[in-house]
Amino acid sequence: MATPFSGQKPPNLAPNPAKMYGSASVASRPTPAGQRIPYGVPPPTNPEQQSQQNNNLQNAPPPPRAGAVWPPSLPNVAAPGAQPMMPPAQQTSQTYPYSQVYQPAPQQQPPPPQPAVQPPPPGMFGTQPAGAPLQYQAQAPPQAYGQHPQQQPQSAPGGPYGTSGPLNVAQQGFSRLWGQDTIDLMQNRHILTPATLPPPKVVLHNQFHESINCSPSIMRCTLTKIPESNSLLQKSRLPLGIVIHPFRDVNSLPVIQCINIVRCRLCRTYINPFVYFVDSKMWKCNLCYRVNELPDDFQFDPATKTYGDVTRRPEVRSSTIEFIAPSEYMLRPPQPAMYLFLFDVSIIAQQSGYLEAACAVLNRHLDEMPGDARTQVGFICFDSFVHFYSMAEGLNQPHEMTLLDIEDPFLPRPDSLLVNLKECKELVRDLLKQLPKRFAHTHDPGVRLGCCSAGCFQANGELSYSKRNLNHREYCLQQASGGRITVFQSCLPNKGPGALEPREDPNNRSAKDVAHLNPATDFYKRFALECSGYQIACDLFLMNQQYSDMATISGISKHSGGCVHHFPLYQKTKPHMVDSFRSCFKRYLTRKIGFEAVMRIRCTRGLQVHTFHGNFFVRSTDLLSLPNVNPDAGYGMQISYEESLTDAKTICFQAALLYTNSEGERRIRVHTVCLPVTASLPEVMHSADTEAIIGLLSKMAVDRSVASNLSDARDAFINATIDVYNAFKIAQNLPSGQSGQLIAPRSLALLPLYILGLLKHPAFRVGTSTRLDDRVYAMDCMKTLPLDQLMKYVYPELYKIDALIYHARNSNISSNQDDDEDEDEPLPELPRLQLSAEHLDSRSIFLMDCGTLIMIYVGLNVPPDVLEAVLGISSTAELGDYVYGLPNVVSNENDVLKRFILRLNYDKPYSALVQIIRDTSTAKGQFIERLTDDRSESSLSYYEFLQHIRAQVK
């Protein structure tokens, strides 16, 4: 985010008053070694304004420079500097009849002038409450992050321990200085601001370590300062854990090949930047504290080809690194890439028509599938019977063999089921072209399948293929061992072993308690475990029309390290679903893949991994078996204490992923993150990383819903929030009892917002009709999505894109003036809006990014010229109810919007489907449903939720 404070770093951990107050000028300030020199320090503001800001942490009027943050191009926005904060009581009592009268802020400002724009009540489509986000921006001004030592003497002449009036000011200034300021949530409803959004940074004593610490997008801890003991953690009531995205596609990854990989002799930790070098021959492990010897060749620096300086080694310069493993890391020769595709060709599957799309995508991207010359593919179709395709060499076309005896499946022609892709590419292509036609035709008579049983045209229990696989594996594993099975399933398997019964009661979809989140049988789990033992992962594409018992079937992916994709109500007649499936399947086929992988998480002595979350099989207390690892899978781990960390200054987590890449190379990817340890409860609370906490809580809640029930999980969310604020109140020594305030550290200010998003999410909501399969899939996503996508899934990003359009217009004018302007000028940073209808406005266009879906909401009164330029239509009436895809219009506005969407899609596995929703369209419900801050029939609004939390906080 290009906010004014980007580039500034938090100050050192321990305040040094002498340093802070010693001198007023930057130049003469002593800068001892290791101290950060702040760059990008804004010029000192005038003292009066400064003290005012300090006085009223929450209520200060925005400093003029806030205007730089907000693109001042919005016509209906008053000049930010002139926009005063309205009195909170007035604001809230007007909006919410239930609100209580607030205590005045300790040092009330002189009564602010009447605001120019009153925020409309939520739920109304009024004009954008221009003041609202701006106000907040000012309340936690950019200075909140920064360090302005040179300003301190002005605002606190009495020194750090002075007793005069400015003490309070100084304290507040300090707390902001150290990122420890608090926010009263009750008074700041517009909490989603650039000041609260970014996670707290990890502050280490060593600047170099800080700069190379593992990227937060790969590994993130829920607390950026680790409490030194379990009792301190319990006092904070925060969950301790890490969320990790180990196989993420990264741009610059140092890959090194060396004969011996330096590891600790005792705990087998890989050498990392956070180890301590005793001397040039010894290093001390940072996880178990054993002193190890350095091999001689570690002195050699491959980059400069010189000897002597160990600190120049890539292992010591990067906390994410990949080793090419020598042969002792292999139990057997690296396996080739093997892919087996199982297609459901029952009549329901044919009606949905997914097979055409799947075969077409497969055919097109056959060459892009990762793998070397040994890559093998195979295809099997199943309905009541199992159809194998033999593509042996010498055949002109694939031979189909149908297995009628599904009770005792066996493998006909085991030698030609899986064929080398390179050698038989023509045959494979031929088969892929024929498959859709083949079964479209076979189903025409329909008699034979119809007699299977009334209503169960579908056939083939999964067992036939599972058992087939068991046979198959004996064969294919002999020669190659392991690979990937992709299962396309379109309805409930209802034949043979592994047959399932419909369990969902459609009339009970909005009931308070949800049954059947557990698998009905352990058949699929056992199958998955068996696969996992043979290094086979099963991925599931569920394209169901009706209930298909996701909870049970997804077991084949959950325990074998696979992934699940769900396309409910897939129909070939719905182009958007086809598009969405195509892009998803394309990504699935072409993304990187790691075979026969294991991941081990090591922690500094005193900590241990308590529970793992994700799709894998836990093989020992810290080892995950991942038959396949893919770049879109995230994992979570809860951490618990074994002993206290009193002696440790920092702790580390190291995740090492050993895998075989598609080229048959054994590799180890190592991520190490280092975090400081603290003994102070307030510091723990202030260093909490809300997003990671939400990531971990959601995973824990899924476990809770499955093990216990959904309402338990929902209660746990609410209790967790209450407990955290209670703990903070105790940590801050705030008076107990009702005060009308809900004081939160800035780091945890967004917790209720996200928790409410979770409570209203399809995975955990009650009272709204949710299909069981959708709910189970949503829960599965909670467990497996990497954190950045999970956040979009839980709390979609909402933007008002007017500023983009105005930006495009302005640049249009300017580019007319000089044509040599760069095409790729940076887009303006759009502020994120909270998910409330109060921000909606009939004259603007909004964009909501939910991860795999981007919704563009077009207000009723958007000016026709804007519509023309962006969407190529003259009035909103021209938009249909369900419009997908952004139209191509040759205009700057359209171009800018496309670039914006491109940027949103940048980190996603595949680009999101764009849906355009007109204000009066029937699809509007989908958009409104995601506005989780608002009230619905069965759930609280954000403010009511806050009231509830506040009432419970003692």
Place this chain on the structure above:
Amino acid sequence: MAFNFTAFTYIVALIGDAFLIFFAIFHVIAFDELKTDYKNPIDQCNSLNPLVLPEYLLHIFLNLLFLFCGEWFSLCINIPLIAYHIWRYKNRPVMSGPGLYDPTTVLKTDTLSRNMREGWIKLAVYLISFFYYIYGMVNSLIST
């Protein structure tokens, strides 16, 4: 001194309890092996699961004997354990074979430590009842 049904019951109980003690020791060792990364959870569960029901049935059988010969006190000290066994088996994870332990969840720290604790407590209970059964046997042999 007479050899009656009560004395017979206690002798059978002693032998049965010795087996139960072995079951408990095996249970503790098995989970310790899991904890120390010595065995694969799938194998370990496969070896543990068939033993769960025999243990429970043996325990219930001993208590049936107590019931028939009217040893109310011995029965009473065992009833909580029977109730726990029944509760435990009713709340077992979804699985098709007999047994309690699911290889996918058995390595969760909570489950592991709970199973470990359960093993130790059961071992203690069986040991104490072993000595009580000796007392009961001697008592019944000399009382008449």
